[in-house]
Amino acid sequence: MSPILEYRDVSKVFFKGKTQVHALSHVTAEVGDGELLAIVGPSGCGKSTLLNLTAGLMQPGTGEVCYRGRPVDGVNTHVSYVTQKDNLLPWRTVAENVALPLGLGGRRMSKAERAERVAHYVRMVGLEGFEEHYPSELSGGMRKRAQLARSLVYEPDVLLMDEPFGALDAQLKLVLQAELLRTWEGTGKTLVFVTHDLTEAISLADRVIVMSARPGRIRAVEHIDLPRPRDVFGIRFAPGFGDYFDRLWSALRADLHQGQEI
Amino acid sequence: MTEIAARPETPAPAKDGADDEVFLVDPSIRARRRENILVAVVRVAIAVVGLLAWEFASGRIISEFWISSPSAVWAALVRFVENGQLMPAVQATVVETAVGFVVGAVAGMLVGLVFGISPLVARILDPYFTALNSIPRVALIPLFILWFGIGFETKVVFAATLVFFPVMLNTFAGARDVDRDLIDVIRVMGATRLDAVRRIFVPSALVWVFAGLRMSVPFALIGAVIAEMFTSNAGLGYLISISANQYDTGGSFAALLVTTVLGLLLTFVVSVLERRALRWRPAVD
Structure with missing residues (x-):
């Protein structure tokens, strides 16, 4: 290797x-x-x-x-950096937080593709049904999951x-x-x-x-x-x-x- | 959708708990309800007692010439409505207040944001802004009249100067308060500088910005009214001063009352906007 x-x-x-x-x-x-x-x-x-x-x-x-x-x-x-603090953006819902990296630095992606990517990773970390929740409405473990989904979504x-x-x-x-x-x-x-x-x-x-x-x-x-x-x-x-x-x-x-x- | 993390201070959202007996009989709920009723009753009582005392004192203890009376104020209000003085005055003041507010707020937000993003610029300009902020603003009105005349512009500019500083200082504080870790995190995700401003600085500062906006709504109104009193040709400020000049205390109080209600309404509008923009915040009481 x-x-x-x-x-x-x-x-x-x-x-x-x-x-x-x-x-x-x-x-x-x-x-x-x-x-x-x-x-x-x-x-x-x-x-x-x-x-x-x-x-x-x-x-x-x-x-x-x-x-x-x-x-x-x-x-x-x-690289993707999963910090000690969850560092979710409190003004964005789970889905919007997970989608965040996909809209940065001129990454271009169609709306449908983006939605599909977000849904895939939200499902992977077991947060279906919580897409529209804000971080303040989630437990510590759920916030960690959302953070994980966000760091995986752009596939570093x-x-x-x-x-x-x-x-x-x-x-x-x-x-x-x-x-x-x-x-x-x-x-x-x-x-x-x-x-x-x-x-x-x-x-x-x-x-x-x-x-x-x-x-x-x-x-x-x-x-x-x-x-x-x-x-x-x-x-x-x-x-x-x-x-x-x-x-x-x-x-x-x-x-x-x-x-x-x- | 699954309901999670129901906050303790919002007891029993009707959908999942209203039929549970505990929500009807628990002493903490009844105590809360009793307190709410007490607050409402005492508030109304203060207003009623105050108005009655005023009405009683007027003409008996103090001459009506100085303090008017609730009934005379009401009569003056009706007179203003009937002779068509009130609506044009309200309209003029509202437009001046609104335009002045928007101009001052936008300028304040821009400068505050620039300061927050670049501490160097903030450090260089700090003494100048401190100096400007310590000018007694009313002292500028004669100059404004010289520059902009006695029309609409003077009132807008004056209201804007009052709104500018609280909004600027709050936006600055908000942009400085931004969690640097969030910036680092999105930089690693590939964010440009502009991304950081748009996705982190602006939304994060918004909490502070709105606090500044809410605080400066009355300032905008104060600015418009003061400028009207100086330039004396239209608006509620004009109505207040012309009534006083004619020894019409009731008229002065009536115009003052309308101005106060206007201030409350404008503050309410901004609070509603704030609540909608900051939906993500956990409910505080």
């Missing part, structure tokens, strides 16, 4: 108010085309920075971020997800993980999934990267050779899951006390 994303010795410093934040230090990694990569690390370890660099919303301090071999030097519109090659299920309750999280896998498996899309939940990372990913506390470095990389399609409800009891968990946990544990107050 040729890498679709490459991070070459990337370091990054940025300002948060007046404080300097050393977010990343010499990160080198690749993401294969069609891979589901999970990045795990303590809070504030630069995971989100890595995604911001990938989306081109920030430029690396030193080093290079490449998309299909070319450095990312502006906003990277080949890479999906970046920043702790998308972080704020949801445990049961809903499992349901949405299952739906995410069902949606992703077989599409050939690349998915970079940031989380602080190790179980979530192992359940979903082909490969898990563990990052250290700030400044973020890569501490461990583990291929997860569990069979697909996976069942997120049962996979934690699958043979091998415990070993992955132990190895990654020992890499993660070293930093757990440092980054937490940030």
